[in-house]
Every structure is written in C-alpha cells, then in structure tokens.
Amino acid sequence: MSQESRYRRPKQRQAEVQMRDVARMAGVSTQTVSRYFRKPETIGTENKERIAKAVAETGYFPNPAASSLSANRTNLVAVIVPTIDHSIFSEIVSGLSSVLENENYSLLIADNGFSLEKEEKLIERFLVYKVSGIVLIGQLHSERTRDLLRASGTPTVELLECDAPPIDMTIGFSNLSASYELTMGLIERGKRNIGFISALPTGNDRVQQRLKGFHAALKDAGLTAKPEHVAHADFAIENGARAFEKMYEKAPEIDAIVSNDILGLGVQLQCARMNLAVPEDIAITGFDNLEISSILETRLTTVNIESRAMGVAAGKQLLARQGNKDREEPCVDLRYEILWRETTS
Structure with missing residues (x-):
C-alpha cells in the first residue's frame, strides 16, 4: 500500500461547508436543500438523490443551534x-x-x-x-x-x-383517587390492617399523592395506619420482598399491601417464601399494569394507565x-x- 493511499487528506470539515455549497453541488437552490432537512417528503425523488449525494460528499448537516437563532x-x-x-x-x-x-x-x-x-x-x-x-x-x-x-x-x-x-x-x-379507590376496595373485601409499600417519595409527586389517597381511605373507613405500616424502597422486585419481610416482622397483623407492580411482585414472592397465602393471608395491589403482573398464575391486581x-x-x-x-x-x-x-x- 502506497504512502499516499494510506494517508488520504480528510474531507473538508463540516463547519467550513455551507448550505450553498451543497446546493451548488446538487444543482438546486439553498431553499430546496433546507427543505430536504426540514421536510424531506416535499422533495422530488431526483432532487432528493442529488442532495443526498452532495451531503455524503461534503459531510454537511445543518447546525440546529445556529438555525434556531434565525x-x-x-x-x-x-x-x-x-x-x-x-x-x-x-x-x-x-x-x-x-x-x-x-x-x-x-x-x-x-x-x-x-x-x-x-x-x-x-x-x-x-x-x-x-x-x-x-x-x-x-x-x-x-x-x-x-x-x-x-x-x-x-x-x-x-x-x-x-x-x-x-x-x-x-x-x-389522579394518583390520589386511584390509590383511594384501591385501598377502599381492600377494605370492602374485609381487610383492616393495610400496609403501603412504594417507591421513594423524594421528588416523586405520584408516590406522595398515592400515600395521601391511602391515608384518606383509611380515615374515611375509621381506620389508621401505624408508622410501621408504611415503607419505601427503590424499584426492584427483591426490594419489595425485603420491605415486606421487615414490615411483617414489626407488624404481623398486616393483611393487605398497597404497592406498585414491581414492588408488589416482590411482596408476592416473599409471601410464597414465608408460606403466606395470597390473598387469604395477604392481599396485594400493584400500580402500572406491567406485562409481568398478568402472566403469573396468581395475577396481580393493579391500576391500568395508558x-x-x-x-x-x-x-x-x-x-x-x-x-x-x-x-x-x-x-x-x-x-x-x-x-x-x-x-x-
């Protein structure tokens, strides 16, 4: 291989290439090149091919920051x-x-x-x-x-x-309304010691609103949640399992959990490990309707959002x-x- 073929001169830097250079090479107007990038469907097949070839030759692409100035x-x-x-x-x-x-x-x-x-x-x-x-x-x-x-x-x-x-x-x-309705549904099914396991509330208004809905439903039913009935964890199935295990150790009266799908599946997993029957011993609700929530034999009750x-x-x-x-x-x-x-x- 010759020295010349090994070290070819690089193409002109993109910053030095202007739209008018591409237009001149393609034999079209600068407005046509502009439309090629903004609305390519408005360009005819022949012009589109010529512009594409010129773009490939020059390495030109418009600078969005520069075009935004005008x-x-x-x-x-x-x-x-x-x-x-x-x-x-x-x-x-x-x-x-x-x-x-x-x-x-x-x-x-x-x-x-x-x-x-x-x-x-x-x-x-x-x-x-x-x-x-x-x-x-x-x-x-x-x-x-x-x-x-x-x-x-x-x-x-x-x-x-x-x-x-x-x-x-x-x-x-309304995350508050959805959580309220979930909790009320558990109460109507005979559950009285309901726990809440969710993602961390910091910077997350959805969790904050769901927690408000949970407490509002309990209050309207004449029930209360002890501090040990509420836990938060990072998104992971195993984190949900660990959060429930710790909660149950402190509050074995727990008979239901309001959660999201990921953490709720962890609760379901931990119940199996602890030989707790679902939903007889522990009822579980999720949130989000992830695909995995519906493929298990005991499908997770959840909130479907579009x-x-x-x-x-x-x-x-x-x-x-x-x-x-x-x-x-x-x-x-x-x-x-x-x-x-x-x-x-």
Missing part, C-alpha cells in the same frame, strides 16, 4: 424522565416519538434521577437550544423551573399527574401549539382502570 425554534423536543429503568417512561417516549417523528421532530431525552435540582439544570440547558417543546413527568418542580418555563414561553406538557394547576398543559390522571397514549396525546398537543393553535384543554384526564385480579379476590 427561526427562534428548532425541530427538537426535550423529554425529562425520572429514570430510564422503568418501562412506563419508555412507553411514554415511544408514544411521543410515534407522533413527532412523522413531522420531522427529534427527541432529546434525559433523566433527572428524581432530583428537582437536576431537572432545573436540564431545563436551563434545553432552553438554550431553543427546543420547540418540553415534556416532564409529574407536576412537582422547583419554583425556578416553573419561572424558567413560563418566562420562555416554551410549550410544556406534564404527564402522569393532573391534580395540580399545570405550568402550561398536563395529561394524566402511558403510551399519554405520550401520543402529548405529541399532538405540542404539534398543535407549533401550528399556533391555542390549547383546547390545559388539563386532559385520561383516567385509569383498576383491574381486580387473583391477588385480592
């Missing part, structure tokens, strides 16, 4: 989720993407680790990029986050909770706002459905 927007939508480890959030992102990608929007995805401070910093960063919209999980945010979003005028959708006034738009349901539908609805709301349409409803309640199954029957 257009005051980008075709970017930011999504901030608490964690990427939970399938509920991936379903939301999937629904959102299915709507936005058809209109040539791209998603910027980040997780805040249930930290309001980290969420605030992420929002600052995304606003610099002049994103066309922001999707958040829940309605619990720092006051500065609210101020930043309102001042920027960036369309914002909050998901999975709708009990509080929205920053802009919210799509979700997480993907929330993502789709959020995408449609954001697109409507890009078209300068006013929001039809600032709060969209997609409701929930309790699926009473074998762990409570």
